[in-house]
Amino acid sequence: MKPFLKEDRGSFTFEATLVFPAFLIFVLAGVFFCIVIFQMGTAHYVAQKAASEVAYTWNNSHKDLETGEFDKQYYTGLGNDGDDGLYWRIFDNGVLQTFGLEGVFNARNEGVKFEKIRNARYKYNNPLEVNVEYNNSIIYSEVEVTAESELYLPSFLKNMLGNGSNSLEATSSRVVTETPELIRTFNFSKYLWKATGLQDATNDIINSTKEFFGE
Numbered sequence: 001m002k003p004f005l006k007e008d009r010g011s012f013t014f015e016a017t018l019v020f021p022a023f024l025i026f027v028l029a030g031v032f033f034c035i036v037i038f039q040m041g042t043a044h045y046v047a048q049k050a051a052s053e054v055a056y057t058w059n060n061s062h063k064d065l066e067t068g069e070f071d072k073q074y075y076t077g078l079g080n081d082g083d084d085g086l087y088w089r090i091f092d093n094g095v096l097q098t099f100g101l102e103g104v105f106n107a108r109n110e111g112v113k114f115e116k117i118r119n120a121r122y123k124y125n126n127p128l129e130v131n132v133e134y135n136n137s138i139i140y141s142e143v144e145v146t147a148e149s150e151l152y153l154p155s156f157l158k159n160m161l162g163n164g165s166n167s168l169e170a171t172s173s174r175v176v177t178e179t180p181e182l183i184r185t186f187n188f189s190k191y192l193w194k195a196t197g198l199q200d201a202t203n204d205i206i207n208s209t210k211e212f213f214g215e
Contacts, residue, residue: 032153036168039149043170046128047147054120054132055143055174059181060084061116065123088112089181120145134176144173 057063061084062074076084117132124130129148135141149168 035152039151039168040170043128043147043149043168044172046124046130047145047170047172050120050124050130050132050147051143051145051172051174054116054145055176058116058134058143058176059178061112061119065119084112141176142173143176144171146171 053065057065057068060070060074060076062070064070074084076086076088113134117134120132121130124147127149131146131148133144133146135144147170149170151167
């Protein structure tokens with residue numbers, strides 16, 4: 001047995017039949033793993049970038065998604081053709097969808113809201129498939145972006161990833177912050193609170209409660 005182990009004959013055959021195939025499989029597995037990681041990273045990057053830019057430029061559909069610049073004729077409220085209009089947030093900012101009334105004043109695929117969504121889709125929809133959704137919950141609103149990347153792998157590796165998936169998905173959401181609009185909404189609510197007499201009624205209730213408890 002010892003002389004056999006000391007012999008070097010057949011070593012090339014052993015390496016060719018076991019070592020080289022195992023090394024090749026290891027290299028291919030590493031390549032496929034890097035492909036999956038790259039596609040996942042790309043999908044997450046595109047989803048996060050699209051959500052951030054759409055949320056940042058939501059107050060004007062003519063803003064450049066990257067820089068936020070727009071021509072002065074598209075300034076909100078000037079009344080020029082093509083601008084968003086001063087009161088587009090009343091019926092075209094997704095508020096009505098909370099009450100199940102979306103599409104009453106505008107078709108579901110028309111209006112300022114869908115123009116903003118289309119701008120993002122046109123920019124990011126190649127080579128990834130990008131879907132942009134806007135949700136307005138009255139208290140806050142957010143932009144949600146889903147980026148889908150085709151999975152370029154053999155079918156047996158796709159089955160190993162689960163359910164034979166042909167794509168990878170990444171989702172990102174950003175809250176839309178419009179400070180001037182928040183101030184206007186607060187001031188308008190405050191005005192309605194006083195004009196409708198709710199403030200006086202509330203004060204009367206508070207005073208009656210204090211008198212009842214002897215304060």
